[in-house]
Amino acid sequence: xxxxxxxxxxxxxxxxxxxxxxxxxxxxxxxxxxxxxxxxxxxxxxxxxxxxxxxxxxxxxxxxxxxxxxxxxxxxxxxxxxxxxxxxxxxxxxxxxxxxxxxxxxxxxxxxxxxxxxxxxxxxxxxxxxxxxxxxxxxxxxxxxxxxxxxxxxxxxxxxxxxxxxxxxxxxxxxxxxxxxxxxxxxxxxxxxxxxxxxxxxxxxxxxxxxxxxxxxxxxxxxxxxxxxxxxxxxxxxxxxxxxxxxxxxxxxxxxxxxxxxxxxxxxxxxxxxxxxxxxxxxxxxxxxxxxxxxxxxxxxxxxxxxxxxxxxxxxxxxxxxxxxxxxxxxxxxxxxxxxxxxxxxxxxxxxxxxxxxxxxxx
Numbered sequence: 001x002x003x004x005x006x007x008x009x010x011x012x013x014x015x016x017x018x019x020x021x022x023x024x025x026x027x028x029x030x031x032x033x034x035x036x037x038x039x040x041x042x043x044x045x046x047x048x049x050x051x052x053x054x055x056x057x058x059x060x061x062x063x064x065x066x067x068x069x070x071x072x073x074x075x076x077x078x079x080x081x082x083x084x085x086x087x088x089x090x091x092x093x094x095x096x097x098x099x100x101x102x103x104x105x106x107x108x109x110x111x112x113x114x115x116x117x118x119x120x121x122x123x124x125x126x127x128x129x130x131x132x133x134x135x136x137x138x139x140x141x142x143x144x145x146x147x148x149x150x151x152x153x154x155x156x157x158x159x160x161x162x163x164x165x166x167x168x169x170x171x172x173x174x175x176x177x178x179x180x181x182x183x184x185x186x187x188x189x190x191x192x193x194x195x196x197x198x199x200x201x202x203x204x205x206x207x208x209x210x211x212x213x214x215x216x217x218x219x220x221x222x223x224x225x226x227x228x229x230x231x232x233x234x235x236x237x238x239x240x241x242x243x244x245x246x247x248x249x250x251x252x253x254x255x256x257x258x259x260x261x262x263x264x265x266x267x268x269x270x271x272x273x274x275x276x277x278x279x280x281x282x283x284x285x286x287x288x289x290x291x292x293x294x295x296x297x298x299x300x301x302x303x304x305x306x307x308x309x310x311x312x313x314x315x316x317x318x319x320x321x322x323x324x325x326x327x328x329x330x331x332x333x334x335x336x337x338x339x340x341x342x343x344x345x346x347x348x349x350x351x352x353x354x355x356x357x358x359x360x361x362x363x
Contacts, residue, residue: 034061035070035133038144043129045149047157047250048121050114050129054144055107056098057133061141068136070095074112075130075143078120082146083128090114116151123182125151153180154249155209155233158188161252163229167263170218172229174252178211179233185209187234189248190216195226209233223261223295223344230254264348265293265340268321273336273356275328283326284356288338290321295342301325302337302350310337310350317341331360 036057044051052074058066072093075086093112100108120127130143158174165171172190179186186209191201205216221227233249270289275282286301298317302310303325314323328334334357337350 032061032139033064033068033135033137034139034141035066035135036061037141038131038133041129041131041144041147043147043149045247047154047248048116048118050116050127050149051111052114052129052131052147053101053109053111054131055109056095070136071134072098073132073134074114075132076114077128078125078151081126081128081148083130083143086130086132086143120151121153123152123184127151150237150245150247152184152235152237152247153182154235154247155179155186157250158214158231158233158252161229161231161255163255163257165257165259168217169221169223170227170229170257170259171215172218172231172255173213173215174231175213176209176211176233179209182235185236185238187236188214189232189234190218191230191232191251192218192221193228201228201230206234221259223259226256226258228254228256261295261342261344262346264346265291265296265342267348268299268338268340268351271336271338271351271354273334273354275356275358281326282328282330282358283324284328284334284336284358286323286325286336286338286354288321288351291340293340293342295344297341297343297345299323300339300341300347302339304335305332310335328358330358333357 036059038054038057041052041054056072060066072095073086074090074093075083075088076090077083077087080087091112091114098110101111102109116127127149128146129149130146132140132143134140156177158176161172161174163170163172176188187206188209189203190205192204193199193201204218204220207216218227218229231252235247235249237245237247239245268288268291272287274285276285277283298319299314299321300312301314301318301323303313304310313325313327325334325336333355335353335355337353339350340348
C-alpha cells in the first residue's frame with residue numbers, strides 16, 4: 001500500500017463529520033399539551049333550554065394531535081359580557097362523553113343542553129356562554145368565543161292542540177295561556193312537516209298571540225298527503241334602532257293528519273232548461289252557474305219524466321256548465337238536475353230541478 005492512500009472507511013467518517021450529519025438540532029421544549037381553544041361555539045334558546053354546539057379541538061396549541069383525555073367546562077355568566085374567566089361552571093363533560101351530532105363530518109360538532117333555572121328568567125337578563133377545554137393536568141389555553149342569549153320569559157306551549165279537516169283543508173285549533181307580563185311582544189308560529197319523522201318542520205304561518213281558543217288554516221297543503229303539525233309561541237324583543245330578536249317558546253304536542261278528500265264540490269245552482277226546435281230536430285238546452293272548486297272534474301246531468309225516476313243522461317263528465325238534450329219526444333215533460341264531481345270522484349248532491357215541456361206538434 002502506498003503511504004499517501006487513505007482507507008475508504010476513514011474517508012467516509014471525515015466527510016460525515018465535516019457535513020455535521022451527527023450533530024443534533026436545537027433542543028425543543030416539551031409540549032404543554034394545551035388543547036386549542038374552541039372558535040365556533042353557537043347557542044340557540046328554545047323555551048327554558050339553551051342548546052350549545054361546537055367542534056372539540058383536535059390539536060394542541062403547538063399543533064400536535066390531541067391524544068390525551070380532556071374535560072370541557074360549560075361556562076355561564078349572567079349580565080356580564082365579555083367574561084374573562086369561566087365564572088359559573090354549569091357542567092364538566094369528559095371528552096369520551098362527547099358524541100358528534102354530525103357523524104362522519106370533517107370537523108365533528110357536539111352539543112350540550114343547558115336547562116335554565118326559573119330564577120334566571122327575566123326581561124332584562126342576558127346569559128353569556130363560553131367553554132374551555134382542560135387537559136389532564138388541569139391546564140387550559142383559555143375560553144372559547146363567547147355567545148349571548150336573552151333570558152326573556154316565553155309563553156307556555158299552547159295546550160289542547162288538534163287538527164281537523166273540512167272542505168277547505170286542515171283546520172288547526174289550540175288553547176293558549178295568557179302571555180307573561182313583559183315588555184316584549186308575543187306571536188304564535190305554526191309548523192308543518194311532510195310524512196316521515198326524518199323530515200324537518202317548516203314554518204307555514206305566524207299570527208298575533210291571543211290567549212284562549214284560537215285557530216289557523218294551512219293554505220299550502222295538498223290533498224291525499226300526511227302531515228305533522230305543531231305550534232309554538234315567540235317572544236319578540238325590540239332593540240335599539242327597532243331591530244328585532246326573538247326567542248321561541250316550547251312546542252305544543254305534535255298532531256298527525258291525513259288530508260284525505262272526502263268532500264264533494266258545491267251543489268250546482270241556477271239550472272235552467274229551454275226547449276227549441278225551429279228548423280231542426282227538437283232539443284232542450286240546459287245552463288247553470290259554474291262551480292269554482294280548483295279540483296272540479298265536471299258535471300253530471302240527470303233526467304226524469306212523470307213516469308220515471310232520475311237517471312244520468314249525459315255521456316261522461318261535462319266540462320262546461322251547459323248541455324243539450326237531443327233525445328226528447330213531443331208531448332213529454334222533462335225534469336232535470338245537475339251534480340258536480342271532483343278529481344277524486346266525490347260527487348255533490350243534485351241541484352234544484354228545472355223542468356221543460358216538448359210540445360206535441362213541433363214546427
